[in-house]
Amino acid sequence: MTLRELFQYTSTSPWPILLLFILFPLLAWALGEAAHGSREVVKWGYVYAVLVYAVCIPGIFAVTLNLYLFLFERQSVWEANLLLQLVPVVSMVLTLLLIKRKIPFRLIPGFGKLSGFLTLIAALMGVMWFVDKVHFYAFTYVPFVYLLVGFVGALLLIRFAWSRLF
Template sequence: MTIEDLLTYITNDKTALFLFFILLPILTIIITAISRGRSLEKPYSYLYSMLLFEVCIPGVLSITLWIYSMFFERKALWQLPFFIYYLPVIIMVLCIYILKKKRVSIRRLPWTGELYEFLVLLIITFASLLIIMKLHIISFNQPWQLGLFALLCLSTLHLLWKRMASLR
């Protein structure tokens, strides 16, 4: 499986992908309207944290894929599909903007430290997978093989990260 095959597999159902990404800012607006300044209270803070994870993970993956396509594959910006490269980043920026506009303190939400750590590990894992796929070191025939290998790499990096943090 090549990177192009993976992107084609993801974009088979563009309607579902579009609805998922459009639903995220709508949920952000609804949750901020319901919470009305109580963003650090228990149910709302966890909802905001989960929303940040749902928005930031696809956005960071999209940015990583964007950088890979521009530098390794030398693709022009207009050749990149909108639903994979641009929509997740736009929705991520929009949701974070809505949260900032409603005065939600993102740094004080639960799991935001883990979010930053997870996003760094995700970037390292995804970039490593893209390089492995580009150099044809390991051949992935099915998407589940790629997902399993990505999960293995991510969990290994997480264990190494925790080990290094405990050495301080």
């Protein structure tokens, strides 16, 4: 199945995908109510880790797809498929906000790896966009070391901004 076929399938049958992305925040809220007052934070951390990965993988994919479509394919905002390009992101943000109210992210196993993965994707998309816009030629006065330092600096800046966001 290609992405085009997935987009066409969800256009004809949107309810399974929509219910899935509505389920994630509801599940986070229900887990928060069930874990209220529980002293077994480690056990709930693993339960939340499964939920975080289940909602963040499609959410990160949707963010990456949106960036690609808008930056490289020059897709108009008016042509965006809301079900596959907006709903996963909204579901991810709502779920993460509900989880953050109950347990700190540092107690969720693997959350740092997920944010590192998002940082890497954001940095690579930024570098690809920069290269697409600048049109580097073989003759340049900028040493490669400066470009490498700029890339690492962008990685660190994105990582710092992500840690401040959540």
